[in-house]
Every structure is written in structure tokens, then in C-alpha cells.
Amino acid sequence: MKPPEQIETERLLLRKPRMDDAPAVFNSWAKYPEVTRFLTWHPHQSIEQSEALMKRSIDGWDGDTNFRYLLEIKESGALAGMIELRLEKEPFKMSFGYTGAYAQWGKGYMTEAVRASIDWAFQQPDICRVYATADVENIPSQRVMEKAGMQREGLLRKESTHPNISPEPRDCYIYAVVK
Numbered sequence: 001m002k003p004p005e006q007i008e009t010e011r012l013l014l015r016k017p018r019m020d021d022a023p024a025v026f027n028s029w030a031k032y033p034e035v036t037r038f039l040t041w042h043p044h045q046s047i048e049q050s051e052a053l054m055k056r057s058i059d060g061w062d063g064d065t066n067f068r069y070l071l072e073i074k075e076s077g078a079l080a081g082m083i084e085l086r087l088e089k090e091p092f093k094m095s096f097g098y099t100g101a102y103a104q105w106g107k108g109y110m111t112e113a114v115r116a117s118i119d120w121a122f123q124q125p126d127i128c129r130v131y132a133t134a135d136v137e138n139i140p141s142q143r144v145m146e147k148a149g150m151q152r153e154g155l156l157r158k159e160s161t162h163p164n165i166s167p168e169p170r171d172c173y174i175y176a177v178v179k
């Protein structure tokens, strides 16, 4: 089972990345410490790092587990961010992670992408649980998941390292929706 290479929403086209997306990815989010604060990776120092990310993201589509989409704003063609769908070993589960373009925060784009991802997942007969985690201090990310209809299920202590804050593993909330 693979997600489709494109998913359309009201305002967005979720599409497979291309190598020539690297400059926009770099300039829209990957270079910003403000965006990567709660993420597992450091801001990119160069477009070459974003090119490597595009390469990994494109290669992911040849596998069975990690599928990254760029969120293209239909009206302008600008990028609103990226979402990665992760199909788990257990066929009934899907998880995801996302990053939003800094200039596009707060316009509801990531909520729209998460809703579409959950909709796709629940159209698959096997998938009945979709979940994701967010740092306890990452309020915007928690809001996205709440707005997309997910419920906070609990606190995962020392769950993830977010090296832009500190080397210590950090507590995260887990959010999920089931069908």
C-alpha cells in the first residue's frame, strides 16, 4: 500500500518533492532556527543540505514506509511546508510529522494537510489509527492536531531529542485519532 503521489485539498496540492524544490525549501523553512526549534535537525546552512533532503524525500517514495509531500499553495505556487506520512510495520497504524513555511504559519495550511492525510489513511481498509507527537512546548503543533480532530492521549517522557533546544531528550505529547 502506498499513498498517492498527489492529494488535492481546497487550497493545497500535496505533491511528491522534486530536486528543483530545494531552493524554495531552504528559503521557506529549512534555514530558519525559528522553524527547527522543536525538530530533530539543525537549520540548513546551505541549499546543498536542502538538496540532500529532497533526494532522501524522493527516494523515500521507492520504499514502503516514508512518504513526504510538499504542500503547494494552488493559488500562488508557493510552498506552505512539508508533511511526511509514515506507514508502520503494523498495517493498522500511520504516523506523521510536518514542517511549515515560516511566512505561511497561522493560515491553516498544515491543519488542511493533516486533515487530508487522515482522510486518506481512513479510506484504507487496514488503517484505523493515526498518531503523531509534539514537544510539550510546541503549542502551534498541538493546535494543528487538535484542529484536525486528534486527541491528546498522554505524555511521553523523554521521548525525543530536539538538539536546537538542548541535548537532553524532551517530553512530548502523543495525539491520535482512530476510526
Ligand SMILES: CC(C)(COP(=O)(O)OP(=O)(O)OC[C@H]1O[C@@H](n2cnc3c(N)ncnc32)[C@H](O)[C@@H]1OP(=O)(O)O)[C@@H](O)C(=O)NCCC(=O)NCCS
Pocket: 034, 035, 036, 038, 039, 081, 098, 099, 100, 101, 104, 105, 106, 107, 108, 109, 110, 111, 112, 133, 134, 135, 138, 139, 140, 141, 143, 144, 147
Ligand atoms: C506547527 C506548524 C507546522 C503549524 O503550521 P501552520 O500552517 O501554521 O498551522 P495552522 O495555521 O493550521 O495552525 C497553527 C496554530 O498555531 C497557532 N500559532 C501559530 N503561530 C504561533 C505562535 N508563534 N505561537 C503560538 N501559536 C501559534 C495558530 O494561531 C494556529 O492555531 P489557531 O488556529 O488556534 O489560532 C508550524 O508552526 C511549524 O512549522 N512549526 C515549526 C516546525 C514544527 O514544530 N513542526 C512540528 C513538529 S511536532
